[in-house]
Amino acid sequence: MANKVEVKELLDAGVHFGxxxxxxxxNMAPYIYMERNGIHIINLYKSAAKMQEAGxxxxxxxxxxxxILFVATKKQAKEIVAEQAERANMPYITERWPGGMLTNFVTIRKAVKKMASIDRMKKDGTFNTLSKKERLQVDRLRAKLEKxxxxxxxxxxxxxxxxxxxxxREHIAVKEAQKLNIPIFAMVDTNSDPREVDYLIPSxxxxxxxxxxxxxxxxxSIVEGLSDRKTSKDSKKKDENDEDGGGKVAKSEMAPKLKKQKAEVPSQDPEDQKAMREAKQDVKLQSKQKTLDKASDDNGEEE
Known part of the structure; x- marks a missing residue:
């Protein structure tokens, strides 16, 4: 949940001057409070509500x-945006907007990889094998790409x-984002069209x-979102560890029980086994006796 915005703080910062x-x-008429000395005054209550919604x-x-990519090439905004974007661990553009930054992102990535390859050349010593003129050209290219x-x-x-x-001022960035359906958050002054922005902050x-x-x-707001993500990750990891530990405990507890159950399976009684053997012998004797009786009967008849 984003922190509440105080209207007085916005007033002290001069957010209301259009x-x-x-x-x-x-199209900015709904966000204008009044006109004074030929200047429009922005309604700070609406600005505060929109700031909280965007946050x-x-x-x-x-x-x-x-x-979230921050874009601000204005002289008075460059340092502020760079500092805050780095604090939130987000990318930013404070120099000229490179055409096709979004719509031709593959080419932009190639330029970034080129910068990384130059850094590798300097690390592995390949850079030193170049001539003085070539080294100067590579250094200039690296500085331009870095900027x-x-x-x-x-x-x-x-x-x-x-x-x-x-x-x-950043109309090219706006057009590229619109083409790719990327949501746009922006500070919108009284001379801009709010319809081009998904989340505007009148200011x-x-x-x-x-x-x-x-x-x-x-x-x-972004830092708060990142901290929530980290907290949820840690809690999820902890739950997974608990589940793994519980499974191991349950398994270790089951092992002796299974052994016990196997040990408790009763074996046949020796007396029963003896009785079975005697019964088998009796059956054999009976069948033998019948055979002898039959043989004797046959002999008597022949006589």
Whole structure:
């Protein structure tokens, strides 16, 4: 369960400041409280509700073990997003959005593998066998790849969701996510279209304080989801160990019982065995006597 959002904290962070009224998007009307000095004021009660809703959804995604990709190429958002995404152990893009990052993910993965191969070359000494010019070129390529793709080097498959700061600026990322039906979470200002986002947070996406407040809350929700996942894994492992231990105990307890049962099977009484032998002898004697009697009768008749 995500922590409750305090409206006063949002107010102190300046989350309520929107854009100039002449630059507004009419679809944001439900989230605008009023207009003051030519600037739209965002309804913070709705912002708080939407933040909590987004936080709960992100926590569930994190608890399932899937990745959430953070996207923010704005100067005032780069450091904040990078810091919070690393804290939540999630991938992020803070430089230029590489075209086809989602729709052509196979090619992006090849570039990441190329970066890994350069690192292997440096470890095994192959890099030192290159000429000075070639080493310089490889170093430049490695630096370029690290700058653009270093933060997603551990992302082996498409993310389960995107969190975007300023969907107007990151419109390419939005289009790619829509094409692949990837859920979009975003900070949406009064100049953006909320219909392009699955989970919007009406907020000021220009001020660093506002961005920091929203992103830190989102990161906290993801961390909470990850901790729930770890707890459930540990409890499941413990239950499996208990079951294995119980099975072993039961088996060890059954063994002596089975032995006991085998030992308790009664053998035949010696007297009974003797009686059986005597009966068999009697039968044999009787049959022999009958044979002798018959032979004697036959001899008498012949005489």
């Amino acid at each position: 854009h100039l009224t002449r630059r507004w998007n009419p 709960e959804a992100l926590a569930k995604i994190a608890a399932s073990g899937r990745k 653009n793709l270093g933060s997603i080097s551990d992302m082996s498959r498409l993310p389960a969701a995107l969190f975007i700061v300023d969907i107007t 000021n996406d220009d001020a660093s304080k506002s961005i920091s407040k929203v992103i830190s809350y989102v990161a906290d």
